[in-house]
Amino acid sequence: xxxxxxxxxxxxxxxxxxxxxxxxIETIDLKDSYLRALATAIYSFHDSPPFDKSAMDGYAxxxxxxxxxxxxxxxxxxxxxxxxxxxxxxxxxxNGEAIRIATGAPIPDGANAVLMEEYTITENEGTDxxxxxxxxxxxxxxxxxxSGEDIKKGDKVVDSNIIIRPQEMGLIASAGVDSIExxxxxxxxxxxxxxxxxxPTKNLDKAQIINSNQYVIxxxxxxxxxxxxISYSQDNFNTVKEILDDSSKDYDLVITTGGTAISKGDxxxxxxxxxxxxxxxxxxxxxxxxxxxxLINETPIFMLSGYPVAAMGQFDAIVRRFLFxxxxxxxxxxxxxxxxxxxxxxxxxxxxxxxxxxxxxKVRSILSRGSGVIRSMVEAxxxxxxxxxxxxxTKGDIVDVVFFEAMNWNK
Numbered sequence: 474x475x476x477x478x479x480x481x482x483x484x485x486x487x488x489x490x491x492x493x494x495x496x497x498i499e500t501i502d503l504k505d506s507y508l509r510a511l512a513t514a515i516y517s518f519h520d521s522p523p524f525d526k527s528a529m530d531g532y533a534x535x536x537x538x539x540x541x542x543x544x545x546x547x548x549x550x551x552x553x554x555x556x557x558x559x560x561x562x563x564x565x566x567x568n569g570e571a572i573r574i575a576t577g578a579p580i581p582d583g584a585n586a587v588l589m590e591e592y593t594i595t596e597n598e599g600t601d602x603x604x605x606x607x608x609x610x611x612x613x614x615x616x617x618x619x620s621g622e623d624i625k626k627g628d629k630v631v632d633s634n635i636i637i638r639p640q641e642m643g644l645i646a647s648a649g650v651d652s653i654e655x656x657x658x659x660x661x662x663x664x665x666x667x668x669x670x671x672x673p674t675k676n677l678d679k680a681q682i683i684n685s686n687q688y689v690i691x692x693x694x695x696x697x698x699x700x701x702x703i704s705y706s707q708d709n710f711n712t713v714k715e716i717l718d719d720s721s722k723d724y725d726l727v728i729t730t731g732g733t734a735i736s737k738g739d740x741x742x743x744x745x746x747x748x749x750x751x752x753x754x755x756x757x758x759x760x761x762x763x764x765x766x767x768l769i770n771e772t773p774i775f776m777l778s779g780y781p782v783a784a785m786g787q788f789d790a791i792v793r794r795f796l797f798x799x800x801x802x803x804x805x806x807x808x809x810x811x812x813x814x815x816x817x818x819x820x821x822x823x824x825x826x827x828x829x830x831x832x833x834x835k836v837r838s839i840l841s842r843g844s845g846v847i848r849s850m851v852e853a854x855x856x857x858x859x860x861x862x863x864x865x866x867t868k869g870d871i872v873d874v875v876f877f878e879a880m881n882w883n884k
Contacts, residue, residue: 479755479762481861482790482824488752488766489795494773496657496725496799503645506637508698508883509655510800515631518649520621525580528616532571532593532605533584539610552595552603556581571605580617587616624648634801636698636882656800659699662720663691666706666713666731666741667779685847686730689781693788694728697796698882708732714744721749721769725799728792731779741776745769757823757861761787781847786826789856789880797882806880808873811836817866819859828853831874853877 498512527533534550542548554562555573562572566583574580574587592609624630630648631641637655645653669682687703694701702724706713713732720727732741742765745751749769754776756764761783765776775792777784797804812835819825828840828849836857840849855876859866866872878884 478753479757480753481757481822483861485753485756485766485791486794489791492752492766492768492773493795493798494725495801496659498654499657500652500654503642503651503653506642506645506653506655507639509637509658510698510802511631511633511635511637511641512654512656512801514629514633515645515648515650515653517624517626517628517630517647519624519626521624521647522618522620522622525620526618527574527576527578527580527587528618529576529587529589531574531587531589531616533566533574533581534571534586534588534611535566535568535584536586536611536613536615538568538571539586539588539607542607542610544608547606547608549604549606552605554581585613585617586611589616634803636802638883659697659725659796659799660723661694661699661701661796662724662727663687663694663701663703664706664713664716664720664727664729665703666708666729668708685781686779686784689847690728690730690777690784690788693785693793694796696881697793698800698802699726699796708740710740710744710747713740714748717741717744717769717774718748721772721774724772726773726775726796727769728775728777728788730777730784732776741765745774745776749774756791758786758790759823759825761790761826764791766791782828782850785850790824790826793880804880806875806884808875808879810871811874813857813866813868813870813872815839816868817857817859817872819863819865821864822861824861825857825859827857827859828855829857829874830854831876836872836874855879 538550550571551569552573553570554564556562556578558575558577561579562581566572566581572581588607588611593605593607595605597603624647630644665687691701691703706716729741732739742751742754745767749767751765751767754765756762761778763778764787767774777787794804811831814835814837817827817839829836830838830853840853855874857872857874
């Protein structure tokens with residue numbers, strides 16, 4: 474039987490870092506890359522835009538031909554051609570001439586600006602004598618997107634080890650890249666243990682509890698960019714041992730809930746200890762001190778509490794960071810400063826993850842700390858993390874709040 478001992482969070486993070494697993498790399502189509510972790514930097518194959526192009530609909534002109542034009546001084550330019558999007562003109566503009574041009578079309582030879590259509594009046598439209606009257610002027614380069622102003626050929630456009638958002642997809646596409654290397658998504662096995670657990674139902678027999686962890690922890694795994702398969706097991710040593718052994722061979726990471734109590738030899742801890750190694754069991758955090766971590770067949774095993782709130786806190790404190798790093802992404806959730814409206818109690822030597830509700834100015838309320846009160850996680854919108862070396866927070870203190878939404882993969 475594994476003997477438990479509470480260890481500080483600082484030691485936990487060291488153990489996890491020593492046993493961190495990084496996923497392999499795969500090549501995927503750019504269209505499938507949304508919210509994937511980019512493994513290699515992207516360099517552009519060409520300039521973007523690849524040519525000087527019009528930034529709006531109007532007329533390609535020699536800017537100097539428009540100087541002095543105003544509502545009182547009308548100038549005229551002869552139309553010698555027109556260019557639609559995706560087309561180009563082989564005509565050169567000389568003084569006194571203009572070419573009608575669409576947004577995104579290449580600037581013709583001789584032109585150095587684009588005059589907005591709103592500042593023109595067309596005469597003899599559709600004939601060989603078509604011309605425009607202009608009542609505004611433009612400066613050289615106005616309304617022209619210069620070749621390479623966004624990307625130069627050979628530029629690094631996106632760095633490695635970032636989560637790909639729509640804007641990165643657009644920039645990668647503009648660089649001429651249609652397939653990229655990303656880290657594989659971790660395949661996670663979630664094993665829910667407990668003789669008392671049943672699926673959601675309107676009718677509960679005595680001693681039955683609805684299995685909410687399958688939804689809570691399953692969705693939290695997905696919020697870390699990983700894939701999850703969920704299984705259920707009775708509190709039977711041999712059954713748990715078998716499913717753990719099989720899962721460790723088929724998945725990149727295994728998470729269990731239930732069977733981790735500090736006060737007795739619970740089935741999950743004993744099963745991991747029997748076929749693998751328990752690296753810690755019991756952490757000086759609240760909620761959720763009965764949390765464990767070990768290895769079976771070199772696969773990381775996280776053993777979380779059966780209480781939903783404790784399991785959620787343990788996941789956010791320990792597992793989330795590990796899953797991010799499996800895809801070579803550092804977990805650094807954004808923290809925002811707020812004023813504590815009430816005194817917050819905490820004990821030295823223990824890291825407290827305190828559920829709070831905070832608005833734009835203050836931490837307005839401290840939610841129940843009970844490990845089984847899942848409603849408190851719904852009413853809360855973030856954590857205040859009180860360090861193990863800090864003894865509480867005084868009313869009026871400025872504190873760091875980690876909002877739940879900032880912890881997710883697509884934050």
